[in-house]
Amino acid sequence: MRKLAGFLLLMMFSLGSVASAQVSPSTIDALFSKFASARDPGCAVLVIKDGKAVFRKGYGVAELPEKIGPETNFRLASVTKQFTAMAIMLLVRDGKLRYEERLTGIFPEFPAYGKAITIRQMLNHTSGLIDYEDIMAKQYAGVPDEKIPQIKDAGVLDVLKQQTTTRFAPGTRWEYSNSGYVLLAMVVEKRSGMSFGDFLRERIFKPAGMTHTIAYEKGKNEVAHRAYGHTLDGAGWRETDQSSTSATLGDGGVYSSLEDLEKWDQALAEHTLLSAKEMEPALTSATEANGAPLRKLDGSLAPLYGFGWFLDAYHGHRRYWHYGETVGFRTAIERFPDDRLTVIVVANRAEVDAPAMAESVAELHFGKR
Numbered sequence: 001m002r003k004l005a006g007f008l009l010l011m012m013f014s015l016g017s018v019a020s021a022q023v024s025p026s027t028i029d030a031l032f033s034k035f036a037s038a039r040d041p042g043c044a045v046l047v048i049k050d051g052k053a054v055f056r057k058g059y060g061v062a063e064l065p066e067k068i069g070p071e072t073n074f075r076l077a078s079v080t081k082q083f084t085a086m087a088i089m090l091l092v093r094d095g096k097l098r099y100e101e102r103l104t105g106i107f108p109e110f111p112a113y114g115k116a117i118t119i120r121q122m123l124n125h126t127s128g129l130i131d132y133e134d135i136m137a138k139q140y141a142g143v144p145d146e147k148i149p150q151i152k153d154a155g156v157l158d159v160l161k162q163q164t165t166t167r168f169a170p171g172t173r174w175e176y177s178n179s180g181y182v183l184l185a186m187v188v189e190k191r192s193g194m195s196f197g198d199f200l201r202e203r204i205f206k207p208a209g210m211t212h213t214i215a216y217e218k219g220k221n222e223v224a225h226r227a228y229g230h231t232l233d234g235a236g237w238r239e240t241d242q243s244s245t246s247a248t249l250g251d252g253g254v255y256s257s258l259e260d261l262e263k264w265d266q267a268l269a270e271h272t273l274l275s276a277k278e279m280e281p282a283l284t285s286a287t288e289a290n291g292a293p294l295r296k297l298d299g300s301l302a303p304l305y306g307f308g309w310f311l312d313a314y315h316g317h318r319r320y321w322h323y324g325e326t327v328g329f330r331t332a333i334e335r336f337p338d339d340r341l342t343v344i345v346v347a348n349r350a351e352v353d354a355p356a357m358a359e360s361v362a363e364l365h366f367g368k369r
Contacts, residue, residue, distance in 0.1 A: 023364045028055045031360055035059035035347075041230040041237060042068050043347035043354075046258040047361055048265055050340045055361075056258055062227035062348065070258040073212060074227045074346040075246075077324025079331045080215075080254040081181050083200055085123055085282055085308030086273060087188045090203050093278055096191045099123075106187050111161060116170045119187065122180035123307040124286035126294065128166030129179040132156045133245055135163075140244075145327075148244035153196075156182040156248060167297065174286065174294040174302030178251040185250025196249050197221070208267040210260040215253045223255045227348040229328015240328035240350065252326055258344065265335065265342045282307035283320060314359060315366055323355045330354040334362060341365055 028047060035042040042060015046053060058068030066072075091097040103114035103122075121127040132151065136159075140148045151159070160179060167175055185196040192199050197215035205213045216223055231240040247253070256264070267273055285304035286294055294302040304311040309320045318338050324331035330347045332354035343358040363369040 023054075025055050027364060028361055029057065031357065031364075032057070032059055035349075035352075037061070038067075039064065041227075041347075041349040043345060043349070043352055043357075044068050044070065044072060044074070044258050045357075045361070046070075046262060046342075046344040048262060048342040048344075049365070051266070051269065053262055056262070058258075060349075062225065066225070068227060068348075069225075071212070071225045072227050073223050073225050073255040073257045074331060074348060075216070075229065075241075075252070075324075075326060075329045076254045076256055076331050076346070077252040077326040077329055078178075079322050079324040079333055080250070080252045082282075082308035082322060082333075083204060083254055084181050084184050084188070084250045086204055087196070087199055088119065088123060088184055089274055089278065089282060089307065091188065091191050093274065097187070099281065103127075103183070106190055107157070107183075109161070111164060113163070113165050117166070118170070119184070120281075121170050122177075122184055123282075124174075124305055125176050125180065126171050126174055126286050127177060127180050128168045128170050128173065128175070129160065129177045129183070130163055130167055131177050132159050132179045132182065132248075135159055136244065145243050150242070150244055150247040152247045153182050153186055153249055157186060171289060173297055174305065175297060178245075178248070181251040182248050183250070185248075188250075200254070204273060205260075208272060209263045210256065213254060213256040213260045213264075215249050216255050217249070217253075218247065225257065226255070227329075227346075229326070229348050229350065231328055231350040237349075243327040246326060252324065258346070261333070261344050261346075265333075265344075268335070269337075269340075282309060283311065285311045314362060315368055317362070317366060321355070321358075332358045334358045336362065339365065 032045055037060045040060050044058040047055035056070050060068050062068050062072045099120040100118050103117040104110050117127045188196050188199050200215050212224055214221055228239055229241040230237045283306050296302050313319055317336050319336050321334040328350050330352040333344045335342045343361045345354040345358045
C-alpha cells in the first residue's frame with residue numbers, strides 16, 4: 001500500500017507538471033481579450049516557459065493608427081530599477097565601487113546626513129532618503145502637474161541637498177524611495193565616466209542583444225515604435241504620457257519591448273552579465289543588522305526586497321518580480337526560477353493592474369485557475 005501511495009503521488013505530480021506545461025495560448029489570450037481594440041490603448045503580454053516564448057501578443061494601439069506588437073516600446077517605469085541595480089553591480093564587479101561605500105564618499109558636497117547612507121541601502125530601499133516625488137508634491141501643492149517643470153536627475157540631487165535628515169536611521173527600516181535609484185544612476189556616471197544611458201547601452205543592452213531598449217532623454221534620443229500612455233476619464237481616453245517626474249532616469253526612464261525583454265530574461269537565466277554568485281546580493285532580501293525582518297515606519301512587516309527585485313513567493317513558488325506605475329503606464333515582470341516561467345505585462349493605459357494580470361497567467365501554469 002505504501003508503494004502504491006507513493007506511485008500515485010508521483011503520478012499526480014507528473015500529471016500536474018504536464019498540465020502546467022500545456023496551458024494553451026487561447027486560454028492566456030482569453031485573459032487579455034478585453035484589451036483588443038482598433039482604437040484604444042492596450043497592453044502587450046509575454047510568457048516564457050523553459051527558456052522559450054510560448055505566448056507573445058499585443059492588444060490595442062500604441063498611438064493611432066499603430067497597433068501594439070512585440071516590437072512596441074513601453075515606458076517601464078520602476079521596472080527600470082533592475083537595470084539600474086545591474087549597472088551598479090557591474091561596477092562593483094569591475095572594482096570601481098563597493099556596496100558599503102557612503103553617499104558622501106561619492107558626492108562630497110552632499111549634506112552630512114549622507115555619511116550614514118550606503119550604496120547597498122539605496123539599492124534595497126533602506127536608506128531613509130526622502131522620496132523626491134513627496135518633496136515635489138509639497139512644493140507644488142495645488143499646482144496642476146502640467147504646470148510643474150520636469151525634474152531631472154541632477155535636479156533630484158539638488159533637492160536632496162536641501163534636506164537635513166532621512167525618514168529614519170539608514171538600515172533600520174524599509175521604505176520605497178525613488179530618490180535612491182535616481183542617485184544610483186548618478187553614481188554610475190561618476191564611477192564609470194559615462195552617461196547613464198550610454199553605460200546601460202554598452203554594458204547591459206548590447207551584450208544582452210537588446211538593440212531597441214533605451215534610457216529615454218527628450219532631445220537626445222528617440223523611442224522607436226513608441227507607445228504613448230493614456231488615462232481614461234469621463235470624456236474618453238486622454239494622453240497622459242509625460243509628467244513632472246517622467247524625465248528622471250535611474251528610477252523609471254527605460255523604454256523596452258517584449259522582443260527585448262525576452263532577451264533580458266534570457267540574459268538573467270543564462271548569467272550573461274553576471275555569474276550566479278555575483279547575482280546573489282540582488283536576490284537576497286534586506287534585513288535588520290541582527291538578521292531580523294525589516295519593518296516599515298508604521299511597524300508592519302516590509303516586503304522582501306533585494307536590489308531592484310521584490311522577492312516574495314507566490315502560491316509557494318519562488319519569485320523575483322517588480323512592477324512599474326507612472327502616468328499612463330503600468331508594467332510588471334514576474335520570474336519564477338524553479339518553474340522556469342516568466343510573465344511580462346506592459347500597458348499604456350493607467351487602469352491596468354499589471355502585476356495582477358501577470359499573476360493570473362502564472363496561476364494558469366500553477367493549476368490555480
